[in-house]
Amino acid sequence: MKKYVVLHKRIGQTPLETIQEWQERNPKYSDIPATYAGRLDPMASGVLLVLLGEECKKKDKYLGLDKEYEIEILLDLSSDTGDVLGIISDTETCSTPSLNEVQKACKKEVGSQTLPYPAFSSKTVDGVPLFLHSLRGTLSSIEIPTHTETFHSIKVSSLANITSEQLQKRVTEMLAVVPHSDEPTKELGADFRIHAVRNSWTTVLLQPERTFTLIRLRVTCGSGAYMRTLAERIGVSLGTTALALSIHRTRMGTRTSFGPLSVWTKLYS
Numbered sequence: 001m002k003k004y005v006v007l008h009k010r011i012g013q014t015p016l017e018t019i020q021e022w023q024e025r026n027p028k029y030s031d032i033p034a035t036y037a038g039r040l041d042p043m044a045s046g047v048l049l050v051l052l053g054e055e056c057k058k059k060d061k062y063l064g065l066d067k068e069y070e071i072e073i074l075l076d077l078s079s080d081t082g083d084v085l086g087i088i089s090d091t092e093t094c095s096t097p098s099l100n101e102v103q104k105a106c107k108k109e110v111g112s113q114t115l116p117y118p119a120f121s122s123k124t125v126d127g128v129p130l131f132l133h134s135l136r137g138t139l140s141s142i143e144i145p146t147h148t149e150t151f152h153s154i155k156v157s158s159l160a161n162i163t164s165e166q167l168q169k170r171v172t173e174m175l176a177v178v179p180h181s182d183e184p185t186k187e188l189g190a191d192f193r194i195h196a197v198r199n200s201w202t203t204v205l206l207q208p209e210r211t212f213t214l215i216r217l218r219v220t221c222g223s224g225a226y227m228r229t230l231a232e233r234i235g236v237s238l239g240t241t242a243l244a245l246s247i248h249r250t251r252m253g254t255r256t257s258f259g260p261l262s263v264w265t266k267l268y269s
Contacts, residue, residue, distance in 0.1 A: 001032075003055040006252075006268050009040050009048045012177030018048055037062035038223070038252060039122070042179055042192065043085050046249030049268050064223045065268070066152070068251035071244055073215040073231040074162070077204060078241035080134070081120040082228030084174050085192055086243070088200040095213055095240045099159055102215055105237035106154040109230060112222075116144045118229050135193075150222035151230070152255060152262055157216040167212060168205045170245070175201070214245065220255070220262075 009018045015036045023030045035056045037049045046069075051059055075095045079086025097105075117123040120131045125142045133139045162170075178192050215234070219227065227247045235242025253267035 002029075002052055004049060004051050004268070007048045007050055009045055010177075011043055011045045011174055011246075012179055014042060014179050015039055015048055017179065019050055022050070035059060038065060038067065040249060041083065041085075041228070041247065043083050043174060044227070044247040044249065046247075047252050047268070048249075049252050065252050066220065066222055066255045066264075067225070067249055069217075069219045069221070069227055070157070070246075070248045070250055071217050071219060071227050071231065072246040073217065073234055073242050074167075074245040075213040075215070075235060075238065075242050076240050077212070077243055078232065078235070079200075079243050082118060082226075082232050083244045083247070084171055085178065085197060086120070087193070087196060088204050089241070090204050091241050093240060094211065095238060097159075097213065097238045099156065101238060102156050102159060102234075105234045106156060106217065108237055109154055109233060110151050112148055112150040114146050115149050115229065116146050118226055119144070121226070147224055149225040151225060152220040152222070153218075154220075154230075155218045157218055160214045160216065161211050162214045164205050164208050164210045164212075168201075171201050171205070 005022065007018050007022050009015060013021075019034050019036065023032075023034065029052065032053050033056045035051050037051055037059055040046065040048060049062060049065070051062065075097075076091045076093050078089045078091075080089075081087075117130055119134045119139055122129045122131065123145060124130070125133065125145065130139070130144065133142060175194065175198055178194050219225075219230065228244045231242050231244040251264070251267060253264050255262050256265040
């Protein structure tokens, strides 16, 4: 019996759906308890560590693992969720930062800092997830808790351009696989406001000749770091707004420092 399995979560899948799909393909595990260590947002993809059987009771020891992501940051657009699955706001500008400017913005994020949890996250306040406070309009009545995020390294993979037409194709494909939740506690956000989100994207993408800057990064970070808010902060450093167009987790494990060097000493694969 395996203690854990490493699965690949697709865009649009929830972690639970990813586990259920694997159990259906592996029926001997269908009645075995399973839980994930390190969640992924609905629009994120990649490595999902799933604990099995008695190992589920040891979940706490897996929650502090380091992670590596490949993300794409889209400049000059923002959303209330920080990613594709939010209501879009447009600066109606065209930012074209240099590689040096982007590298400087990334360098500012390396290290540890205390940050508020995203408004659209599962962190609870008074027993209610922040995303429900956001949807109910009660966010201003509570104090948003903070946590520590640590970024070990942020490397710029490339700077590219993406046209409105190309962006529309990608966003349409992503929104087509948005999950729906039947859980009573998630009724208000069960459809992720998909119709309003699509409408907000349509308004922006009516400008067929427009071109956006797309920044591709490889990010190595500690547990609990949010790529959506990292994208937003990098946008601010570049004098504009930004959102995470894609988030793909490539690694989970433990990094160990040897003087100035930091290397992976344990990987779950």
